[in-house]
Amino acid sequence: MNSEFVQMLQQDVPLSWYLMLSAVLFSLGIVGFLIKRNLITVFMSIELMLNAVNLSFVTFAHQWHAVKGQIFVFFVMMVAAAEAAVGLAIIIAVFRARATLAVDRIDLMKL
Amino acid sequence: MHLILFIVFAGFCVAGAVNLLLQTHPINSALSLIVVMTSLAVLYLLLGAEFLAVAQVIVYAGAIMVLFTFVVMLLNAGREERTLGSRAAMVVGFPAVVALMAVAATVILHTQGLGTAAMRDGITSTQELSTVLFTKLLLPFEVTSVLILIAILGAVALARPGDGERTSSE
Numbered sequence: 001m002n003s004e005f006v007q008m009l010q011q012d013v014p015l016s017w018y019l020m021l022s023a024v025l026f027s028l029g030i031v032g033f034l035i036k037r038n039l040i041t042v043f044m045s046i047e048l049m050l051n052a053v054n055l056s057f058v059t060f061a062h063q064w065h066a067v068k069g070q071i072f073v074f075f076v077m078m079v080a081a082a083e084a085a086v087g088l089a090i091i092i093a094v095f096r097a098r099a100t101l102a103v104d105r106i107d108l109m110k111l
Numbered sequence: 112m113h114l115i116l117f118i119v120f121a122g123f124c125v126a127g128a129v130n131l132l133l134q135t136h137p138i139n140s141a142l143s144l145i146v147v148m149t150s151l152a153v154l155y156l157l158l159g160a161e162f163l164a165v166a167q168v169i170v171y172a173g174a175i176m177v178l179f180t181f182v183v184m185l186l187n188a189g190r191e192e193r194t195l196g197s198r199a200a201m202v203v204g205f206p207a208v209v210a211l212m213a214v215a216a217t218v219i220l221h222t223q224g225l226g227t228a229a230m231r232d233g234i235t236s237t238q239e240l241s242t243v244l245f246t247k248l249l250l251p252f253e254v255t256s257v258l259i260l261i262a263i264l265g266a267v268a269l270a271r272p273g274d275g276e277r278t279s280s281e
Binding site for chain 1: 112113114117121124125128129131132137140141144147148151154155157158159160162163166167170171174175178179182183185186188191192193194200204205207208211212215216219220222225226227228229232235239240243244248251255258259261262263265266267269270272
């Protein structure tokens with residue numbers, strides 16, 4: 001029993017588990033995007049989705065022993081950094097104009 | 112060993128993401144997102160991406176999340192009040208999430224030929240990565256630096272007070 005447990009711990013992890021984790025994180029990001037009512041946390045959910053996609057990129061880079069997959073993640077990180085800087089500047093501008101962060105009250109362009 | 116580390120840090124990831132959804136105060140959500148990103152760095156290391164693990168900690172958990180917490184504190188964002196949200200989110204959004212998750216799980220679990228990850232796999236060194244990055248992909252890399260420059264200018268232009276506000280405050 002004990003040796004079986006030790007053997008189980010020395011098993012390799014299937015890459016499909018990593019992909020499942022990525023899918024779960026992406027879905028949680030979408031759910032956060034839908035249920036969150038604060039502009040900043042909605043933006044955080046988008047960052048969560050970007051991270052989930054990065055995880056599947058790294059997983060496939062490991063699967064195919066390809067360096068380019070990892071470099072793509074590096075580019076995604078750079079774009080995410082630029083996006084965070086511009087997005088948070090927009091949030092500051094919106095807060096200055098409307099004095100609120102609740103997405104229900106920022107509805108000027110809503111149909 | 113790999114299995115233990117995967118289970119522990121995958122658990123941290125999912126717990127942090129769920130906590131991000133459940134917390135009502137933005138600063139708590141930001142802190143749980145830092146937990147998610149740092150655990151993802153460990154998972155990258157398990158998959159042999161040492162440079163990305165370090166970059167994840169520095170760029171995501173460091174720079175981006177510091178920016179987030181800074182903005183949360185600057186704007187003094189309080190508790191969010193939960194509302195039902197839009198009807199489109201209820202009617203289209205949640206079924207779409209469930210459908211996406213179901214399709215992704217089916218595809219992933221039925222894919223043949225996916226390998227395994229183990230401790231003995233070896234890591235992609237930063238040298239290998241930078242050799243490809245600075246020879247074959249030099250142009251995209253330089254374009255990225257232009258993108259960052261434009262983002263800096265855009266952030267400064269957007270965040271500084273407009274002309275109308277400046278005259279009203281004077």
